[in-house]
Amino acid sequence: MDIQFRADGMPMDKKMRVVLAQREDAPQDVLRILASEEKPFVAGNPSCPVDVLIELASDSDDDVRLAVAGNPSCPSEVLADLARDSNADVRLVVVGRPFFPPWSFVGLEPYQRKHIRTLLASNPSCPSVVLAELAHDPDEEVRRYVARNPSRSPDSHADKVAADEKPFTSPALLERNAHSKDPDIRCDVANNPLTPPEVLAELSNDTCSGVRGRVAGNPSTPPEVLAKLLHDPNYFVYESACGNPSTPSEALAQVACDPDAWWYIASNPSVPPKTLLRLARSRRRARVRYDVARNPSAPYAALARLAKDKYYLVRRAAARSSTFPSDLLAELAHDSYKIVRLDVAENRSCPSHVLAMLVHDSYEEVRLAAAKHPSCPPEAIASLAVNRLLVPDDTSISTTELYRSPCSPLALNAGESLLGYLERLAVLHDKGALDDDEFAVAKRRLLSDVEKPLG
Template sequence: MKHAPVLCGLAANAALPSELLDRLIALAVADVDFTDDLAERADLSHAQALALYARVPETGVRLAREGRLTAADVDPVAQPDTALALLDEGRGNPEWARLLAVDPYSARRQRLAECGGLPPDVVETLAADPDVRVVAELAVRTTPEAAAALAEHPHTEVRRSVAWNDATPPEVLGALLTGEGLPPARRCLVCDREETNAPDGERPAFHLPPEGTCDGSHESAVHDIRHAALRNPATPIEAVVAAFADHLSTYLRWALVQRPDLPPELSRRLAVDPVAGIRADLAGNPAIDDALMRTLADDEDQDVRRHLAHNPHVPLDVLVRLAATTKLRADLPPPRIAAASPAEVGELARSTDSTVRMLLALRRDLPAEIRDALAADPDAKVLKSIAPHPGLSEAQLRAMVDRHGVRVLAKVATNPDAPGALLEDLTRHRPPVQKAFREIARHPRATPQALLACLADDRARAIAAGHPALPPQTIVELLADDDCAVAKAAAGNPALPCAVMGDLMP
């Protein structure tokens, strides 16, 4: 068979003629590398999908999830995994669920339990499954009625799954927190482990963390149930405030801070928690008020201030203050800046703090006058942020490179409006900027000359090999490249001549 990377590239080539695609499908077998590439093609017809499925049944799950197969195409007895994929997508036959609910392989029953919209009788069957993993999977996403019933399950892992389910009735979640009104659990992971250590024991249902303990009250498991319930936004906040705001467990206090209904009193208590991670997650919670945000802006921990800076409701003046004291992401504007009003945008653009101007420059929807002002900024980090902004002229982009050279060159190469002539010049810059070659190699306006220069860079070579502006003869030569990634990219290049594609077929 031909060089495997080349066939993989052909299988993914968007310009592959239909008749050649049929030939590749006829060559597909389970252990051939290009089978997955064929299954992922967006132009695969129903007939071609059926042909591929017939040759390689293992592709059924992927084809089903991509919408290439229908219920009429699948035999649930011969291909239960494909049937499960269709059920999970909501396009399977409900009768399959009844068949799979009694499948001897418990992992399949577990995957069935993950599916939504199961018939009530199937839910009932799965709820009584002898494998607790199946029941726990069902409990995570089942209906309120079924969740309420499963809250009384004898195994704590099922109860923990019920506590994660946001469809669980609030009163049931409250009971899981306190244990009141529910029969005592009879089993937990520690109990299972201890049985496993017995001579005739079975394997435990779940992996047990080494710190798990049980003195008969299943204390580790109860702790985990409470954590899940505290994280569940459907759990009544009254139960949270009364019993867990000052709990000795860091894990449980941490579960509170991201709740969207966090009341001010509880927020203030958590704001002085000794654990910095708790304060950091609290700082990022949009539910906290302005007064608390101003307090947290003075927190000594950088991570707390960083989370606060990315809170969408942080006051703008607080964010400006944080920019001077906190290292923030340089690839996305903070949500508050992304949502700034036109008047606020103008105020930020006039800031004397270059970091503030840099964060504003990360937006890609700035008015032309603000964009152009930032494009003339004297600070290189501001230019790096604004350089990819659409609408900048060639002259503006060249001026950035002239002023700051290698510090901004790679970002200039990402500008969607950068003309081919500029990209060619960037490849000739001395000293060269390796990252710029990778950006140029994937740029839709890259010229053949620019792409040829990118081929000389080891990390840009495979990217350039797949660019349709590369000269066809060069693409053909790259099919024999020693680097498999380069050969595959060349074979996947839509500019590869069709005659050559045919010659590459076995």
């Protein structure tokens, strides 16, 4: 990675150093340099060299040790030492790790905090000797976590605890509680995804609308029961059935004939694509279009329409969708609203060529979000520290010019002069943001790349 460093070997920009320290594709020699100044960020980077992690594990800063404890690349011997750290939060992170070495549990001092004992009891790496001790814990919740631990010994006291405490989710107990006189208990049964389908079908006829509503929202409810609940007179039941992804597509398409149902079915992935396209054309219901933009089953034609929606909140929903097509994301990367472009930069599905453009956005939040993205090209990040200085601080430049490719020449807006850009560079130089060499390079580049004004 070709990164611009100052004379002391560090990147020029403070925020740029933080971005580099967090990137997993950063070279180890770069991380070694950054470890002297950006310790917490380097300590949490899975690509951090092992010798640097060992050194940072004994740092006096609690935040640095906490980051080391949560690093998936942290060596087991370092974790064993951190399990006895003076800071309780560091110990919490260590004992809660699923691959914490079993031998490290043995010999730990007694834990006074219930939360730590609970993490130990639920950790699959916890050895049987520790689980056997926790099985006699005075707190019932800790004992229950021991009973549920998949690593417990078959003949341990934990199995005796499990035998004495029948799980609430057993089918026999659920069926018995379905006939309880207490409506709250029946609601709990109707809301439980482990409730047998025949019990849910019976509860769908309950006199309590709260029970029927929870049956309508349960993904384990049989489709034919959900289709029936779509005609329930209670609006809570009706709304829950409309939003249930297990509701049959044919039934949802019929419900879509009622415009009042659009509010409830727009986000349901089981709605047919043809119906979603119809909802995307709703002119007076921005919330309906917002939900369609978030729907993973929305067809391309609907998404292309929503990418041009007049309401920026609808475009935001589209920009944040992980299933939004890459070519439409590239279109939203030119949006006039900064917050929409920021959503595009933070989208995990954003393509690399779009991120390379957003690295040179006019707003710092967008640039940093694009630089932090794991798919952002390293060469685009390397040029960020210099190229960002050529973008004016005001908004006088047209939107088209602000989104030029980083490799294309810088164009002046109508009414802007070359002198104005040179004056901005001079101010940066006077403030110390640019040293003599950087100022000379930026000025030479500006003079050689500038085009004639537009218009």
